[in-house]
Structures are given as structure tokens and as C-alpha cells.
Amino acid sequence: MNILKTIGLLVLIIGAASASSKNNKQGRSNAPSSSSLKPTNWLSVHELQSLPSAEDISLQQLENMSVQEGERLIEKIYHLSKIDHNLRPTYVPSASNVPVVFVKPNGQNVECNLNELVSKAKQQPNFGSEEVTIFITGLPQSSPAVAKANKKLVQAYMQRYHGQQQPVNANFESDERQPATSSEEDYSESWKQPRANKGNFVIIKLGATLTNMKRYALLDVEQTGQMIGKTLVQLTDEADVPQEIIHVVGQGIGAQVAGAAGRQYKRWTGHQLRRITALDPAKIFASDKKVLSGLARGDADFVDAIHSSTCGLGTRRRVGDVDFFVNGPASVAPGADNVVEAAMRATRYFAESVRPGNQRNFAAVPASSKQQYESNEGYGKRAYMGIAAQYDLKGDYVLNVNAKSPFGKSSPAQKQNSYHGLHQAWRSDKKNSQY
Template identity: 50%
Template sequence: LKPSQWLSVQELQAIPAVDELTLERLENMSLEKGAELLQQVYHLSQINHDVEPNFVPSNIQVYVPKPNGDKIVAPISEMIQRLKQKQNFGQDEVTIIVTGLPQTSETVKKATRKLVQAYMQRYNLQQQQQQAQKYNSESEEDNKRQRTSSEEDYSEQAKNANTNTGDIIVIDLGSTLTNYKRYAMLDIEKTGAKIGKWIVELTSELQLPHETIHMIGQNVGAHVAGAAANEFTRLTGHKL
């Protein structure tokens, strides 16, 4: 069918170009309207086009959050040298998070922040255990008093805590996906292969055991993380 056979002239004129369609615009629409617009854009983009993913970000920003709230920020090509200067980096676990949505949206920023904070809290549980010991060393008289529910929850969490510590690396792929066209045209395999090669270099330069490296991804970043892990395995024979 020609577009004019299933869309009115007014509807065709109202449809944005693929590179003008942003996450913020979709976020401000109802679910039904957003889905309808995406469907229209997708089908129009297929007309007389053999669409092949061709977007591969050139130099993704990477950051390493610190417990005090600061970050080490650098392009991926420079981050390994920066990490060499960080004392005790990678001494235990290293979790690599690949973002997959533009960070221009407050909703996405909040989701990413919560994800990073969850891993920061996980790695700070050893400190929580030490604080829990303070509760256990209280005088017998203090122990007899009725604890609040928050104290009980805190002590239980600390008692069951995993004492592993570690570092987090955030590969901010999402910030390169500034519009829907880039998101839709992202070459997952090639982008993942670039990140996989970088992880090989990271483990080699910093002498990190591959067993301590963990990868997770957000949205399309999960697919890229999978491709990166496959490339790492292809190059080293080891799985992440």
C-alpha cells in the first residue's frame, strides 16, 4: 500500500522524521499514541529502503562512581589509563553496566541512578556489617529495649550481607543515542565487539581476573553487553 492509502495527508504531514523523534517526545505521549506513532514511523521507513543497522558510537563516555558521590569520567579510549592511577581498583569484583537509553530524560536518569546505587550499596555491605557489630556490642540494658522496625530491618540486612566489595564501571552508551534514528539503527554486534575488545584490554592492562568481571545492560544495552561478552570469549576463550 502507498502511505496515502492508509494515512491521511494531515497524518502524513504530522509524522516526524526518524531523526527528529526523541525519547522525551514519546515519554510525553500516552502509551497508545506513542505506540501508534512508532508503528507509523517504522512502516514509513521501510518503504523503498533496505534498512541495515549502521550506527556505531565512536568514543563512548565512561564513568566510575565513587562512594562519596564523585565520579571518574573519561572517554572509553582514555579510561584504562585513568583507572591505572586509581589505587586498588579491581581488587575484588568489577561490575560493568552498559546503559541503553538517552540520559536526557529525567525518568531514564532516575532509573540509571537507582541501578548504580543498588550496586554501590551491594559493595558497601561489608561496611554495613561493621556498623551492625556496633549494635551487637551495645550494653545488655540497651539490647533489652524494644528496637524500632527500621533498626531490626537494618540489623537483618547487615547480618545477611555478602561481604564482597567491588568497583563499578558505567559505559554510557545511552548518551550516544540522542534520537530514535540512532537508537533504531544501532549496530549491536559491532558496538558490542568494540566494547568486548576494550574489556580484553582492561583485564590485560590492569591484570584483572576474568572471573571477577560481571556485565549487565539496560534496555538495548543488555543486547550490546551480550555481544561484548561474546567478543571477549572469542578473543580470550573465557566467559564473562
């Protein structure tokens, strides 16, 4: 049965209920959760009938809903997809259809597709002799929140690698002019930083292929990750890029794909990627019950995750050596107006930490709940979420953030008081260079 192709999620609902009934008839009625898995036991018939099909859900609709409305819709769809693992992954984008951008300091970005990434990398001067950051996007940039978050991350890395502001051209952003999102910030002025870490920034625009909720929900995380993992192996073998300098940053569902890519890289090379950073790792809707899918600790030498929308598009599941939960494991990013923006806050937080001088903006402490964090705030081993996360960190950490930029609670006082007017006074923290 091709779920979601004909009548969308309603087929899934009926199929799951039928499967549960069939299991009971086959003598498995003693399974403890067989009856509780029936959708009608926890959703009314009206709610089931009113659920839209995956093809009818768009990013714009999610952005037009309140955070609470968006969370409830996503939770319904997610839990229905997990009944009997009835939703199987069927969508894998072709390598020739996944856009890739090499972001260059002169603004003349190099574009290609995933199947051309290695050949283009070999043409870039000194590529692989310095740090290589590969950013895997998780949603299309038709969303203003997605476009803005990605732009901020690109600008942050241009400052980190080249010590200057990088205008992001139309080749990376969507063609339409994007309206401002909440907590708007302006980085039009160049920052005067004395030092920059050299490196290369590459964007794998997986999100550009996920043009509707159907593709997003049916994405085969493992197969897509293996495709990207194969490219990373070729990058090492053919372009002489050692795994020690590769940092993969995955956004949303792209973070789950990054885990599969890391495992594939290790299978083929016997070595691990240095680091995978997950920016609000997403819920996986379609999965094979026989396969443990998505990101997990061990997929790189160091795996760190920033969770900003665990009740929305993001997952509460621990995926890394260290997981940072903003405002606790069951909270939404403060100041976000909808679930898409909440998911993108993790990208915005990470981008802020990448900018020179901001590495220690996000201080966190060990905690497994907001209550534990509040009762022990300031105690325990302090860690820094973002680019400065130390490789020996383990476990769950919780922190509070500001609702508007600058998001980090530990940002210097002058930044808090006059964020846009005192760039020249910001102090570069040379002692906290991650690399």
C-alpha cells in the first residue's frame, strides 16, 4: 500500500487500525499495547477525519499556526506514523538533484550538485588543507525562518574563516525577498576581529529537495545518509581531505541524515568523522522497525546536539555524546512564533556561537529537566553549547536563552545593552578557540 499517495494520512490511520485488528485475530491479542494502538482510542473520529493529508501540509501553514497548534498537529501525525511502523521510508533524492554550494569569501559562490561535489572540491584552492565544515540543511528556504537562519550561519562562518562579513547572494537564498522574522538582527556592519580560523564552508541543500510534507515524512534517512557518506569517503580518497578536519553540521532531518552518513563513512574507511553537530534533530516519521535509524553517539568522534523544539518538529530523543536542551527537554524556544521558527532557533544559537568572540555565550549545566536545572543553576560542571562544546562532554545539559538576539545569556553586558552599536567593543576570546 502506497501510504499518503492517495488519500494521505487517512489511509495510514485506517491501515494502522486494520493491522491492529488483524494482529488480534491471528492470536496476538495478548500483546499489551495492541488495543491501545488503535487511533480511535486516543483521537476522536472527528479529529481523525479533520487531519490533513501530508500533501496538503506546507511550511507556510505551519508558520501561520501558533506554536501550540503546530505542535499538536505534528504530534498527531508523528504518533500515527509510528503505529505498527506502518509508514515506510520510500523517498531518496537523487545525488544529481541535491544542490551544493561552496561558499567563497569573495561572494562568488560555486554551485553544483551532490554528485559533482568532489570534483568541484578538487578545483578549489587549498581545499582540504584547512578545516572543512559541511552543512546539511533540513527544510527548504521558501520559509522566511529557514532562509534567515541559514543566512546567519553562513555569515557567521565567513567571519570565523575569513574575518569579514560575507553577503549571501541570491544563489543561496530563495529568490523571493524574505520578510523579517521575530528577534530580527542586523549584521550589516563589519566586525573588527583580529583573527580568523581558516576553513572551507560547504552547504548540501538537502532541504531544497523536501518540497512538501509528503517527501519530508517519507524521507529514507538511512539511504540518503549513505549517499552523502559515500560522497564524504570520496572527498577523503580523491580530494585528500582527512576525516580529522571534517565537521558535519546537520539541521533538522539533515542531522539524522548526518548520523547515517557518519556510520557509512566509518564502514568504508574504518575511521570516524571528527564531529557531527545536530541543530534541532528532527522526528523521523518513516522508518523500518528492523533498523535503528538516525543520529546516535558513536557516529563521529564527538556528537553534540542542540534541541530547540522537542514538542514540534524536533525530537526529545538523546542523539549525541552531549545533548543541550534549551529551557529543558519539554520546552519550545522562547520568542519563537511557530514550530518552524522554533526549530530554526537551534541554527540561530549555533550561528551566534560561531561568530568570533561569542563562543561562550551559551553556558549550560548538567540537568535532565527544567526543574532540576532551576534548583541547581550555577552548580555542576559548566559547559558551553555551540562551537566551543568540549569533546569530553557527556550527558544532558540545560540552559536558558534570551527570547531575542543576542540569544546567549552569557553574552557581554555591552552586547545586551546596545547590540548593534558597540560591535567594536566586543572582546575576542582567544583562549576558547575550538580548533
